[in-house]
Amino acid sequence: MTIKHQHPGPDPHGWGIAEQAHTYMELLVGEDIRAVTDIRRINPPCVLIEPQSGVFNLMCAGQAETAWTLRCLAPGIGNQDALEVLSRLVSKVLTACDKHRIQIQTADLSTFSSDARPDFYPSVDLAFVDVASWI
Numbered sequence: 001m002t003i004k005h006q007h008p009g010p011d012p013h014g015w016g017i018a019e020q021a022h023t024y025m026e027l028l029v030g031e032d033i034r035a036v037t038d039i040r041r042i043n044p045p046c047v048l049i050e051p052q053s054g055v056f057n058l059m060c061a062g063q064a065e066t067a068w069t070l071r072c073l074a075p076g077i078g079n080q081d082a083l084e085v086l087s088r089l090v091s092k093v094l095t096a097c098d099k100h101r102i103q104i105q106t107a108d109l110s111t112f113s114s115d116a117r118p119d120f121y122p123s124v125d126l127a128f129v130d131v132a133s134w135i
Helices: 015-031 081-100
Strands: 044-055 063-073 106-112 121-133
Touching: 015 044, 015 063, 015 081, 015 121, 044 081, 044 121, 063 081, 081 121
Parallel strands: none
Antiparallel strands: 044 063, 063 121, 106 121
16 A cells, blocks of 8 residues: 655755755754764664665656665664664654654664664664655
8 A cells, every 4th residue: 555645845856866855854853853864864763764765666767665664773783772772763854754744654673873874773763654856
């Protein structure tokens, strides 16, 4: 099932996914949640906002139902209260999403690392779908 919500800014036509990711970041920051769109800027506890994939509709050139991940990150796994910190962060993010009518579809508990940030961070990946312009 695809879930859409009203885009929080102006009409998304003509907006790229970077601008839309920035809009989600501002939305979370406005709720006093540290959020970033650049992996090099993560500083847990925080949320990394990432577009994952798009399904294009032939009736609307460049518009796609875009799968997004709000990757909630806690301090490194050596931190004994990481699960507690992660739980509080996820609760704040879910409350903010509900307030702004972003309907989370799935939540996956995992650990996160990347070439840019080789440390391992406990994470909960919250996924939702929205319409975004890729052009």
